[in-house]
Amino acid sequence: RDLPPICLDVRQKQRISIDTLPQELKAPIPPEPSLPIRTKTVEDFQGDVEKAKSSGDWKAVHDFYSTTFDSFLEINAAFKKDTNSEFNTIEDSGIDAKFVNVVYDALLNTPQDVQKSVLKGIINGLLQEWKGPRTKDDLRAYCILLQNPQFSNTSTYVIYAHLLRQIAALTEADHHFLVHWSKKISQRRFKQLVDRLLQFISLRLFPAKPEEFPPMVKCTWWIPSAAKVLALCNAANSLLSPPIISYTDFYNSTLDHIDLMEEYHNWQCYGNSHRFSFCQYPFIISIAAKKVIIQRDSEQQMISIARQSLVDKVSRRQKPDMNMLFLNVKVRRTHLVSDSLDELARKRADLKKKLKVTFVGEAGLDMGGLTKEWFLLLIRQIFHPDYGMFTYHKDSHCHWFSSFKCDNYSEFRLVGALMGLAVYNSITLDIRFPPCCYKKLLSPPIVPCDHNTLVGICDVTLDDLFQIMPELAHGLSELLSYEGNVEEDFYSTFQVFQEEFGVIKSYNLKPNGDKIPVTNQNRKEYVQLYVDFLLNKSIYKQFAAFYYGFHSVCASYALLLLRPEEVEILVCGSPELDMSALQRSTQYEGYQKTDLTIRYFWDVVLGFSLDLQKKLLHFATGSDRVPVGGMADLNFKISKSETSTNWLPVAHTCFNQLCLPPYKNKKELKQKLIIGISNAEGFGLE
Numbered sequence: 205r206d207l208p209p210i211c212l213d214v215r216q217k218q219r220i221s222i223d224t225l226p227q228e229l230k231a232p233i234p235p236e237p238s239l240p241i242r243t244k245t246v247e248d249f250q251g252d253v254e255k256a257k258s259s260g261d262w263k264a265v266h267d268f269y270s271t272t273f274d275s276f277l278e279i280n281a282a283f284k285k286d287t288n289s290e291f292n293t294i295e296d297s298g299i300d301a302k303f304v305n306v307v308y309d310a311l312l313n314t315p316q317d318v319q320k321s322v323l324k325g326i327i328n329g330l331l332q333e334w335k336g337p338r339t340k341d342d343l344r345a346y347c348i349l350l351q352n353p354q355f356s357n358t359s360t361y362v363i364y365a366h367l368l369r370q371i372a373a374l375t376e377a378d379h380h381f382l383v384h385w386s387k388k389i390s391q392r393r394f395k396q397l398v399d400r401l402l403q404f405i406s407l408r409l410f411p412a413k414p415e416e417f418p419p420m421v422k423c424t425w426w427i428p429s430a431a432k433v434l435a436l437c438n439a440a441n442s443l444l445s446p447p448i449i450s451y452t453d454f455y456n457s458t459l460d461h462i463d464l465m466e467e468y469h470n471w472q473c474y475g476n477s478h479r480f481s482f483c484q485y486p487f488i489i490s491i492a493a494k495k496v497i498i499q500r501d502s503e504q505q506m507i508s509i510a511r512q513s514l515v516d517k518v519s520r521r522q523k524p525d526m527n528m529l530f531l532n533v534k535v536r537r538t539h540l541v542s543d544s545l546d547e548l549a550r551k552r553a554d555l556k557k558k559l560k561v562t563f564v565g566e567a568g569l570d571m572g573g574l575t576k577e578w579f580l581l582l583i584r585q586i587f588h589p590d591y592g593m594f595t596y597h598k599d600s601h602c603h604w605f606s607s608f609k610c611d612n613y614s615e616f617r618l619v620g621a622l623m624g625l626a627v628y629n630s631i632t633l634d635i636r637f638p639p640c641c642y643k644k645l646l647s648p649p650i651v652p653c654d655h656n657t658l659v660g661i662c663d664v665t666l667d668d669l670f671q672i673m674p675e676l677a678h679g680l681s682e683l684l685s686y687e688g689n690v691e692e693d694f695y696s697t698f699q700v701f702q703e704e705f706g707v708i709k710s711y712n713l714k715p716n717g718d719k720i721p722v723t724n725q726n727r728k729e730y731v732q733l734y735v736d737f738l739l740n741k742s743i744y745k746q747f748a749a750f751y752y753g754f755h756s757v758c759a760s761y762a763l764l765l766l767r768p769e770e771v772e773i774l775v776c777g778s779p780e781l782d783m784s785a786l787q788r789s790t791q792y793e794g795y796q797k798t799d800l801t802i803r804y805f806w807d808v809v810l811g812f813s814l815d816l817q818k819k820l821l822h823f824a825t826g827s828d829r830v831p832v833g834g835m836a837d838l839n840f841k842i843s844k845s846e847t848s849t850n851w852l853p854v855a856h857t858c859f860n861q862l863c864l865p866p867y868k869n870k871k872e873l874k875q876k877l878i879i880g881i882s883n884a885e886g887f888g889l890e
Contacts, residue, residue, distance in 0.1 A: 242281040244268065246303045253310050266318045269311070273325030275332055276345035283307075283348055284341075292340050294384035299344055305393065308353055319354060323363055326352075330366050338378050346371050347385050350433070351393060356400050358407060358416055365426045368404075372432035379436055386440035387448065394437070394448045401434045402488075406458035428480045431488065438487045445667075451767060455490040464489075468497050472761055486765035491773055495832045498762045498774070502628050505556045505760070513557075530560040531625075535578065537563055541585055544578075545618050555621065555757045559629050573858035579622065579631055580826050580857060586619055587635070593619070593746075599674045602636040605743040605750070608704050613749035620753025623775050628757050632777040634827040640668040640739060642768035642775075644747060649763040651755045660747040664739040666731060673738070680731045689724070696722040698730060700737060713737055777829030781817050783810055785835040794844025795864075802842065804870040808877060816878065823881040826857035852880040 249268065256262045272282040281287060283300050291298025311319065326349060350371070355364040371382070389397065408426050411417055438454055441447045459482055471483035482489060489497075510529040517524050531554045535543035548555070561578040587594050587603055593615060594603040605616070626633045640662075647662040666684075670677040683694065690696075698717030701710050712718055713733040722730045766774075787806050795802050809820060818828035824840065831837040838860050845854060845863040853876060854863040867873040 240278065240281045241287065242272075242278075244282070246300075246306050249303070249310075250306060256314075262315055262318060265310075265314060266321060269307075269314070269318050270321035270325060272307070273322045273329065275325070275329050276342050278325075279329070279345040279348055280341045284344065290340065291344075294381055297344060297347060297381075297385035297388065298340075299348060299385070301388070301390075304348055304351065305390075308351060312353055322352075323354065323360060326363055326367070330363070330370060338374060340381070343374075343378055343381050343385070346374075347382060351389070351397060353396070356403065358411075358413075361404065361407070361417060361426075364404060365423065365429065368401075368429040368433050369425055371436075372429040383436050383439045383443070386437060387443050389448075391448050394441075395453060398434065398437050398449065398453060401430050401437070402454075402456045404430050405434075405456055405488075409458055409462065424480075431480075431482070431485045434488060435485055451487065451769065452491075454487045456488045457490055457492075459489055460493045460496075464493055464497050465500050468501070468762070483765060487767075489765060491770050491832055494762070494765050494770060495774060497765065498627065498760065499630065501760050501762045502556070506558055509554070509556050510558075513554075529557065531555060531557040532560050532562065533578070534562045534564055536565070537581075540582055541615070541618075544582055545614060548618060548621050549614070552756065555625070556628070559625055573856075575629065576631060576826070577858040579626060579633060582622060583633055583635060586615070597672055600638065600672055602638045602672060604638065604641075604672050605746045607702060607742040607746075609745075613745050616746045616749035617753035617756075620750040620755075621757055622753075624754040624757025627771075627774050630831070632825075632827050632829060632831050633775055634822070634829075635776055637772070638668070638671040639768060639772065640664060640671060642771040643668075644740075645751060645754060645771060646763065646766065646768055649766070650761070651752070651759060658744075658748075660744070660751040661740050664735050666735055668739060669735050680734065683722075683727055684731055686727075690727055691721045691723045694722060696730070698722065698733065700734060702742070711737065711742070773832060777827060777831050779829055781814065781821065781830060782835055783812075783817055786838070786840055789836040789838070789840065791839070791841045792843075793841060794846075795842060801864065801866050801873065804867065804873045805842070805864065805877075807870060808874045816881065819881040820877070824855045824857065824862045825860045849876075852876050854880075 252264045252268065256265045272278055283304050284291070285298050285300045289298060311322065329345065329349075346367070349367055354360050355367075374382070386394070386397075405427055408417065408420075408423075408430075417423070434454065441449060441451075441454075462482075467481045467483050470479060471481040474481070486494070513528045514524055517528060531551060533544065533547045533551075535547065559575055561574045563574065563578075585591065587596075589596055592608065593606055595606050596603050623633065623635070625631075643662050644660045647660055652659065666677055666680060669680070683690065686693070698713040698720045699710055700713060701708055703709075710718070713730065714720065720726075763771075787810070790797075792802065809817065812820065821830075822828040825838060841859065841861045843861055843863045845851070845865045847865050849865045849867050849872065851865055853865070855861065856863070864873075865876075867876065
């Protein structure tokens with residue numbers, strides 16, 4: 205469509221806010237129509253509402269609502285901060301947020317005819333604006349209408365759906381504006397907006413009264429439109445640090461009850477094409493649902509590989525053996541790391557089979573306990589400071605990769621494979637990696653075909669360094685804010701030093717870095733290069749081996765659905781404890797849940813501080829974190845110990861089992877339990 209002639213300087217002024225967009229997103233901007241003049245202020249409106257409440261005459265309020273929402277132009281005339289200004293930048297929407305909030309807060313308390321007039325006006329506005337290119341006034345109207353609290357009511361869903369459809373159909377450049385404008389909405393109202401969209405999807409999937417909505421076949425576009433608008437909200441949320449609301453606030457738990465594997469297969473087959481799948485919008489899918497997808501995908505891969513092994517055996521006229529259906533790992537306790545390394549390297553083709561562990565010279569059958577014990581012992585040995593693979597940082601309570609150079613990085617590959625096997629076999633590991641590690645693990649989420657492509661490299665910031673080496677990060681932060689002469693007072697260059705096996709080695713952060721002084725002008729570059737060196741470059745070979753080890757087991761398109769925080773929860777479990785949920789799901793052996801000792805136990809545990817509750821969980825299960833499925837997935841058991849009550853409680857971490865002597869009173873039980881959980885470290889007292 206041809207635009208009316210527009211002089212160059214105005215065109216430039218109108219486009220200034222989208223100059224950062226790719227060329228293909230820049231579209232000609234239609235001229236803004238002149239707005240009607242509306243002079244009512246927030247105070248005027250509030251006065252009208254108060255008068256209406258006291259007198260019962262709502263005419264003035266009714267007239268305001270019916271006029272304001274009658275068209276997109278009227279919405280702008282009422283709520284635009286200055287009707288003479290264009291507000292064409294992403295930084296300022298020009299919306300008088302306070303006025304919008306006051307009008308919406310009052311709306312639900314007005315008579316029904318007032319509320320109906322608003323909905324009628326919105327229908328008129330949507331019909332008027334259905335054709336033609338969008339102006340910034342149109343985008344402002346969409347942004348304001350999205351916040352209408354009336355859309356929480358299912359009776360308005362047909363109108364809401366059409367509003368969402370129009371917003372979803374906007375150009376990418378228009379979406380760019382809406383995203384930036386939405387991040388200015390207050391936290392409470394932003395959360396309400398997201399909740400409305402999630403509720404709309406849930407009730408369209410599972411309507412309480414199916415007759416309330418049109419048949420699903422006639423409105424297949426409802427859910428895709430809502431998902432697209434949620435994606436804009438998610439993008440707005442991600443622009444801020446910290447975000448407006450938690451990423452978990454976008455989860456829709458209703459999706460846990462649909463056929464997720466069908467969604468996943470549709471997505472695998474059709475990608476992000478015209479066929480809709482919730483997997484196109486993974487931020488909506490809860491971590492519990494993602495775990496189901498990953499487990500089912502893992503199981504299907506396990507079955508497929510086991511079946512292929514069986515077919516190969518039969519085709520060679522060999523007798524099938526049940527062991528071929530498993531990844532059988534045989535290790536000696538005295539050579540745990542080397543044997544595990546050899547086994548996993550030799551059986552690389554079997555990594556996607558169900559894991560089964562045997563300790564040489566021991567008659568135990570692996571029903572899950574031996575596998576967990578193998579993980580616990582191996583992790584403990586590998587992460588021991590004397591082993592030299594990882595450095596433990598006391599300030600941040602986490603491990604990080606040692607930058608020491610070595611000839612063979614296969615042991616880092618083993619750790620990566622261990623983490624992959626834990627996710628694959630639904631085992632929670634007691635590993636303390638910083639969030640940055642999981643960000644690197646998904647860079648990229650699918651292993652590149654070209655082996656020359658760098659892996660495990662991601663954008664890192666000073667915030668990432670704070671989570672690993674807070675003292676060093678604090679020093680660099682002070683360098684950035686230093687008000688004196690950096691070059692003269694710090695006397696630093698673009699060169700850093702690291703100690704390796706007692707020898708100090710120097711590294712240039714850029715070519716000839718040892719000859720480039722750090723100044724007030726280039727200190728930001730110095731800090732960024734230093735952080736990148738510490739978290740990416742200095743440990744590249746170690747992390748690349750770790751990355752390939754993890755993906756050798758977990759290679760799956762399902763990883764594309766995950767955020768780094770979600771990978772951490774799958775590997776290590778969730779830090780949120782609910783001891784009441786643990787009490788409800790606990791099994792007993794030798795005790796009844798009504799026995800006095802058990803009642804004492806739960807009285808004591810529920811009264812513990814969070815720190816002591818974590819210690820108890822670590823003592824009994826080997827980790828102070830909770831599996832994705834919650835406390836019920838721990839299969840926690842309390843067994844009666846027929847020993848003297850002078851003894852401390854004993855734990856079998858491989859089976860998540862606590863052996864509790866029948867203590868005579870609550871005071872004795874509390875004393876013995878605290879001594880036990882506070883002084884035990886895994887398999888022996890410190």
